[in-house]
Amino acid sequence: MTPVKRGIFLAVLTALVAVVLVAWLTSTGAGDGASGAIVAARAQPVDGGCSVVRRSLASLLDAVDTAAEGSVICLADGSYGRLEIPGAGASPPAVTVRAVHPGRATLAGADLGRSKLTLARFVVTDEIAVEPGTVGVTVSHNRVTGGYLGVDAGPTTTTTVNDVAIVGNKFVGPFGEDAIRLNRYHDANGDGVGALVADNEFTNIRENGNHSDCLQTVWVGDHLVYRGNYLHDNRCQGFFVKDQERAVVGIVIEDNLIVRNEAPCAPDAQGCGAPSDFQVFGPYTGLRMRRNTIWGNGAIAAFQEADGTRARIEANVVYKFWTSSDLSAARFRDNTRCQRQSSEGGSWPVRVTGEVVSCSPHFLAPRLDDYRVRGGRGVDWAPRERHFGP
Numbered sequence: 001m002t003p004v005k006r007g008i009f010l011a012v013l014t015a016l017v018a019v020v021l022v023a024w025l026t027s028t029g030a031g032d033g034a035s036g037a038i039v040a041a042r043a044q045p046v047d048g049g050c051s052v053v054r055r056s057l058a059s060l061l062d063a064v065d066t067a068a069e070g071s072v073i074c075l076a077d078g079s080y081g082r083l084e085i086p087g088a089g090a091s092p093p094a095v096t097v098r099a100v101h102p103g104r105a106t107l108a109g110a111d112l113g114r115s116k117l118t119l120a121r122f123v124v125t126d127e128i129a130v131e132p133g134t135v136g137v138t139v140s141h142n143r144v145t146g147g148y149l150g151v152d153a154g155p156t157t158t159t160t161v162n163d164v165a166i167v168g169n170k171f172v173g174p175f176g177e178d179a180i181r182l183n184r185y186h187d188a189n190g191d192g193v194g195a196l197v198a199d200n201e202f203t204n205i206r207e208n209g210n211h212s213d214c215l216q217t218v219w220v221g222d223h224l225v226y227r228g229n230y231l232h233d234n235r236c237q238g239f240f241v242k243d244q245e246r247a248v249v250g251i252v253i254e255d256n257l258i259v260r261n262e263a264p265c266a267p268d269a270q271g272c273g274a275p276s277d278f279q280v281f282g283p284y285t286g287l288r289m290r291r292n293t294i295w296g297n298g299a300i301a302a303f304q305e306a307d308g309t310r311a312r313i314e315a316n317v318v319y320k321f322w323t324s325s326d327l328s329a330a331r332f333r334d335n336t337r338c339q340r341q342s343s344e345g346g347s348w349p350v351r352v353t354g355e356v357v358s359c360s361p362h363f364l365a366p367r368l369d370d371y372r373v374r375g376g377r378g379v380d381w382a383p384r385e386r387h388f389g390p
Contacts, residue, residue, distance in 0.1 A: 050074035053100050069093035074100040082109040103390030112137050121390045132159035141168040143389040148176030162188035165196040170389030173205035178213045185221035194223035201388035205236040208266035213237040220244035225252045230383050235263040239278045247283040257379045258294045282306040293317045293371045293378035317378030336377050
């Protein structure tokens with residue numbers, strides 16, 4: 001080999017070794033003590049979609065602090081303490097923090113104070129808090145198994161959480177109180193969604209005397225979207241809106257499956273009473289309830305202190321509709337139901353279009369929780385077609 005060719009060969013070899021070394025350091029976490037500039041400079045995946053992989057919460061936080069837009073900061077398999085990610089200015093880069101292998105990293109809870117943050121693919125054994133004032137926080141495809149609340153978004157009576165999303169998670173109770181608590185939420189980016197709760201599974205949430213609900217939203221918010229959730233084998237209020245000081249602007253409840261909400265009361269709350277599968281208190285404006293299936297002996301969709309103006313209740317399959325309010329102005333059409341009742345002061349529209357009265361609809365495969373029916377009513381999916389959790 002000539003001296004010139006030898007020099008070229010050595011230069012190329014040196015460059016290759018440097019590239020491989022940097023990739024190894026950042027992907028394995030062996031370079032946790034290296035300059036954060038390496039992390040900030042690279043948002044390209046190096047390990048299963050991860051920009052970097054870290055093996056401690058401290059080094060993970062360092063990586064988040066220096067991450068570029070779109071970075072995916074991964075945590076190696078193992079069990080860790082509570083993850084606390086504080087705020088990072090008004091508009092930090094969007095960052096995802098996730099388990100490198102879905103479901104194989106466990107957190108003892110999380111406190112999310114940083115905007116534009118996604119927490120994904122963990123097993124979480126204590127409460128996840130989405131802090132007041134955050135924008136664009138997403139809790140995605142985790143298995144949440146403990147805490148007084150599963151997700152508290154956010155712990156506030158004044159300051160909103162903005163554009164929050166809780167999607168694809170599996171909530172396995174019991175919890176001290178609710179699986180999800182929403183206090184104040186707001187659509188800050190104008191896309192019509194202030195809080196999105198979608199495609200989650202809820203099971204074993206049982207009343208223990210603390211008003212244990214699958215979803216409870218209190219105080220007030222705007223543009224709440226509850227879509228594609230699967231609730232089964234609970235004793236909870238599956239969807240519960242109450243205690244708002246003024247009207248919630250925009251509520252969408254769509255394509256949810258709620259079945260077998262008849263689990264026993266928790267051991268410390270014997271005789272806890274019958275649950276409500278779905279219960280909405282007013283005031284609100286612009287409610288749309290469409291293509292939900294709420295079924296089982298006594299399963300109920302209840303409306304209280306409500307107003308039918310601009311309310312649309314369409315194409316649902318519900319065992320029993322019930323109201324204590326004047327819903328005569330609601331658009332109530334194409335629903336399948338076993339019962340429809342009202343208490344004193346409650347009323348339904350005089351004109352009801354396309355209603356089917358049946359206490360035994362032909363569900364495709366109820367033993368598999370496939371509660372689809374023909375004709376475009378109720379849910380259009382079966383649980384076996386979905387993936388919940390990590």
